[in-house]
Amino acid sequence: MPRFLSDKLCPVRAKRERRKEARPGELIQAALELFVEKGFAATRSEEVAVRAGVSKGTLFLYFQSKEDLLKAVITENLAGRFTEWNAEFESFEGSTPDMLRYCTRVWWERVGATPISGLTKLMLSEGNNFPELAAFYRREVVEPGHALMRRILQRGIDRGEFLAVDVDHAIYSVVAPMIFLFLTQHSATWVEDGIAFDPLTYVSTQTEIVIRGLSREPLPFPSAT
Known part of the structure; x- marks a missing residue:
């Protein structure tokens, strides 16, 4: 039937x-x-x-087990999305600076501004106590994420848009500010009292600093929107 x-x-x-x-x-x-x-x-x-x-x-x-449940949470919300994100890399037609701007903004919108960002804090705070889960997170999230960021920076180098830097170390110039942003979402400790901390402004500012450090030619700083 x-x-x-x-x-x-x-x-x-x-x-x-x-x-x-x-x-x-x-x-x-x-x-x-x-x-x-x-x-x-x-x-x-x-x-x-x-x-x-x-x-x-x-x-x-x-x-x-509870461990299997956390692995499913990580896969569903992060690890399982790298196929989609790599496909976006392949289809992107703009400049590499614009690609990096798009990447960091979208990462904030799809991950940082959602409860998913709490997984980063979770692994930072508890990963050492659960080495198997930490290894799973590193293999399924950290390594694919770093690989994608390497592809972005290498694209800029190959196209003559970025300086020929050590890509393996340069990726942390992008990753570290995003981790800091995730921490601020789950702990007020990291932001000074009285500071009007706006996540999108922070993402844009950090991205432009990275782009200017990598660019072969001087670039104007885009006006705030």
């Missing part, structure tokens, strides 16, 4: 099936929220199940 007819004839069963299909995503979302709020070690599996509206037993039908 076609699925749509089955759904019409048995709406309760259809609703249950759709609910079952949605559960992994709901569990991942609940886990992301709790891991960012409380930390990995302090979050209990029962809490994730409660927030997702399921039993603890149901959680373990989909994820064998």
Whole structure:
């Protein structure tokens, strides 16, 4: 029987099936929220199940351990998106400075301005206590992210837009300010009292500093928008 007819004839069963299909995503979302709020070690599996509206037993039908759940959170929100981000690199037609501006702005919009940014703080604060998870994060997020940034900077060098710098070290000129920004999202410690700290202005300023340090020709500083 076609699925749509089955759904019409048995709406309760259809609703249950759709609910079952949605559960992994709901569990991942609940886990992301709790891991960012409380930390990995302090979050209990029962809490994730409660927030997702399921039993603890149901959680373990989909994820064998809390570690597997965090790996799924990392894959769903970060590691699984590098195919998309590398495809954007391949299709980008503008200059490399414009590519770098686009990259840092979009990274902020899609990651930094969302709860996903809390994964960076989580791994910085708890990674040493969970070496297997730290290795997973390094392999699935850090290394692909650095590889993409190398491609961007090397593109600029190959096109004569950037100086021939040591790319392996130059990538941290971009990465480090973004990590600082993620930390400010989850701790007020890093920003002075009374400073009107605007994330987009910060991203734009840091990116322009990097571009000017790399550029072979002097560039005008774009006016604030």
